Amino acid sequence: MTRHHWTTTAIRKIEADVRRSADTHLIPLDFPGYPGIDVYLKDESSHPTGSLKHRLARSLFLYALANGWLNPDSTVIEASSGSTAVSEAYFSRLLGLPFIAVMPASTSPEKIAAIEFQGGRCHLVDNPRDIHAQAELLARTTGGHFMDQFAYAERATDWRANNNIAESIYKQMTQEPHPIPAWIVCSPGTGGTSATLGRYARYRCYDTRVLCADPEISVFFDYYSSARAGRPDASLTSTGGSRIEGIGRPRVEASFIASCVDAMVKVPDALSLAAMRHVSSVLGRRVGGSTGTNFVGVLLAAQAMHAAGRTGSIVSILCDSGARYAHSYYDTGWYEREGIDVEGADQVIAEAVDGGPLPPLATCGDLDT
CATH class of the missing domain: 3.40.50.1100 (Rossmann fold)
Structure with a gap:
């Protein structure tokens, strides 16, 4: 078999795998504290390998x-x-x-x-x-x-079409009360998802903004802030790895395109994991920590919309199942070892879901406009 023949055969195998896979679900969430604002989670945990990745x-x-x-x-x-x-x-x-x-x-x-x-x-x-x-x-x-x-x-993904995550979201939203989301909320790991979402929304001329929720131990938010100030500093680093697996990085990655993102928020890990537990309780199944980080971003976007008297929809991503975190996020001993407050953070999220305020969070970008 020639190398060219092997390559074309390999591509056909992957394309056949795509045909055998159904699209992922878009799940509406009850959001009683924010009337007129509809929230949805794109459930990427239903892929054959269980995640957005x-x-x-x-x-x-x-x-x-x-x-x-x-x-x-x-x-x-x-x-x-x-x-x-x-x-x-x-x-x-x-x-x-x-x-x-x-x-x-x-x-x-x-x-x-x-x-x-x-x-x-x-x-x-x-x-x-x-x-x-x-x-x-x-x-x-x-x-x-x-x-x-x-x-x-960011360059490997076909952001114009080919059933990427952005195209899938907009197709699934067509019959909803607010079919064009006011916000799509994601969290940066490579930066590929935020680049795809931002590019696709602009390419299709949709009035949708992208909010990135960065975990506590990560440099993406700081890099984004420097880029918004006109002084992008790609040399930024941080010590240690993110406790929210799959997102956050100790260095600026090439696939994170700051100009594709409209706003960012820095989310403390305690709030990410409290939001994770809230979403898990609402859905009746465990989700991963990055879904919680996203959900804090959803709350922030909903509060900004509510304060401005706006109605509309917000879509975020359920990145993976909580089944992979039994030894960490769903183990009480892990929280004790990490020194993370559980009860206080749970109360903050519960109050915010009912329309109460979030604690002051570091934000940057066009969140209030």
């Missing part, structure tokens, strides 16, 4: 194949805190390629098990800031291909 992994593989970066002898390598690695392991197995995930040693055991279930191997790194360099080194020493989600996420 399934879309990204598929796009990254198609991008790498079209560029000729993969061949029958390739080992696929990725720097990932878990969900992207799970999805890339799935597509690697589909194509018969070995896969290695370079990830923080603190990654949940459930995610490690999910990667191994898909046939991947895990290379654990003590310092989360080292995973990118370790992935590059591993690619060089093994002759493998480093997928590098943080560099290629």
Whole structure:
């Protein structure tokens, strides 16, 4: 088999997998404290690999194949805190390629098990800031291909169409009372989702703004603030990794396009996880921490709309299931070890859902206009 024939066969396998997969659900949430404002969650946990990253992994593989970066002898390598690695392991197995995930040693055991279930191997790194360099080194020493989600996420995704997450949201909203969302709220991991949402909304001339909710330990918010001030500082770094797995980064990533985002908020981890518990109780099933970070962004957007006397809709993303976090977010001992207040944060979220104020949060951008 020639390399060209192998590549076209691999692309057909991925496209066939797409045809076998249904779209993800758009779930309305009851939001009694904000009459006239409808809230929806795009449930990305229903993908075959259980998270929003399934879309990204598929796009990254198609991008790498079209560029000729993969061949029958390739080992696929990725720097990932878990969900992207799970999805890339799935597509690697589909194509018969070995896969290695370079990830923080603190990654949940459930995610490690999910990667191994898909046939991947895990290379654990003590310092989360080292995973990118370790992935590059591993690619060089093994002759493998480093997928590098943080560099290629925004360009690998076809943001104009091809059933990307933005196109899917707008199609599913067509029969709702407010079919064009006033806000779409997401959280930055690579930055690929916020770039896709922002570009698509502008390309289709929709009056929708994108709000990014950044977790407590991450540099994206600070970078965004510097960019809005006209002095973008891509050299910003932070110490340690985000406690909200899958989002937040200790360095500015190439796929985060600040100009595609209309506003940002910095969300304390305690509030993210309280919001996660609230959404879980409303849905009757566990969701992950990044969904909670998004939900705090939803509350902020709803409060801004309510204060301005506006009605409309807000769409956010249910990124993954809480099943992968039994040893952390759903373990009371983990909160004690991390020193995170549970009861106080739960009360804040409960009051905010009923229309009460959120505590002062760091924000930047066009939130109030």
